[in-house]
Amino acid sequence: MFDTVMLKVSPVYIEPEILNSHSPKSVTYYNKETRAVHTKYEIYDDKLPYIKYMEGSRTLFVQVSMPKLLYGDNVTLIDEVDIPLFFDCLQSRIMHLLDIEIPHSDWTVLRCDISWNFQVGNQVSEYVRMLSKQQMPFKNTTTYNQDQTVEYWNKSSRTMFYDKQKQTKKKEAIAVVERSKGILRLEVKSSVYDMKKHSSTRKAEELLSKKFFMYITGKVLEQIEYPDVVSDIDFTWLMNNRADIAKIETMLGFQMLQRMFDESTLRKLYASSTYANRKKTAKKMTIPTGNCLSVLAIND
Template sequence: MFDTVRLQTIVNSLNLIDCQDIENLKEFTYVNQKTGELCTKITGKTSKLPFIQYNSCSGRLEVELSIPKLLYGENVTLLNQDDIQTFFALLEDELYRIFGKRIEKETWQVKRLDVCWNFAVGDKVKDYLKQIALMKINRLIKVVYQDGESVVFHDKNNQKRIMFYDKERECIQRKCQSDLIERANGLLRLEIRLPLREITNYAKERRAVDILRKGYFIYATAKILPIEFTSSNEISYEWVTTHGINKAEMTIGFQTLKNEFGENGIKSLYSSSTLHNRKKLIKEMEQDVLVPELLFIDYSSL
């Protein structure tokens, strides 16, 4: 359900500088323009928390991490509601170990949250991405990366993001362990990050205990799902792997010539038997062309 989260809360008098468990400490000192107070913003990380930031003036503590990576060491596994309670307990224990203070889960506010889902589509991941790349979403800009391996829709400020990508490909690029790559095989990944405005519309105070729940997951994913695909006469990746690259190139070439010179124009380019075979191949392709199945989530199973 969830992956990366950024949480914030107010904690008075934290001393990050003397914490031996915090690595890569960086300090930034500035003058508060309203009060004239000299403030220090400190950032660092631990083995379990890749981002920690504390402001000495406001007392604001921020942490950012992947929930499934904290729990399972990877983010292919999808969370359930019981995992969220374990997450809060582990976060509280880790911060107590570092600072010697208990921070109750009810005090955390959500500043960022990535909702995620894995669609098990087998060998059709590339075909789904090809169709998704043709989609349009109102008020969002579409960007297709890495020759169609990921498709991102975002607003002009990049605060709202909807991303589809090949999870196995990402695991390979990140050089994950072979068993994790195997688990990611055939997974079409969906990730959604809503802007603070939409998070606030769901829960006015943005309390983590209210947002890290099934209800918010449905709220976020229902903005894009279900997705129904329309028929297309384009050759699919599955068709190419089934019929072979030679037939694919032959079909594409014939279609290109037909589009360029028309039905009558190509008659002089082929013998009657070859023309018949090419048309037969085109008919086979149109019959076999993949129309991806409906993308949806059965919320009753969560």
């Protein structure tokens, strides 16, 4: 359901001696308005890779992958029942490192990455190619690594579909890589607008929920279009339309090229008038079709 989250809590006081015991990366600065000297601390921990504390505002920031904290990898999907366990595990680690207790209700979300694994077998590349030819409203579309990743993005949010196994091969254990085989991974970096729409104060207990997860993934999945492809053509249908067999052959070839290339690339193969004619004819012809790929869906 969720992967990387960045949380903050304020005000919270942490003893400088405790912070310095972790050999932090620290920067001391002078505040001209308050005329006070403050220090910013950054601590690395193998369980919580990013911890920052702003002494002046007494604000603590933590960034962590929820499934990695709980299970050691982010191929494993956390479920609704794992969310309370995450908060408990986070609190336990914060107490161990910084000797402070933070109520779960005090955490605010700055970043929330939502994720899901679609098991599609050997069709991962086909899904990525299909998705790379689509647009999402108010977002740019970019494809990376030869049909391994497609990203829809703007300044405020990002949606990605990618081959999880090829991504995990670079850094995970063999067993984790094997479990990621056949996974088309969806990841959504939620916008501030969507987070505030669901929780005006962006409280972690409200955003790290199944309701918010279903809201975000529902918005993405309902925008996907599944183009039709030619299914097995019945010979009787061909006999009934044999007067148009030359056009049928042309359209079959044209539809195959449409599946292989995006529109801007395909236009380079044709004169503008020919391409327009192919598109017009394709709309008129009623060659039997079916969906090429199953609809991506998340079961409630």
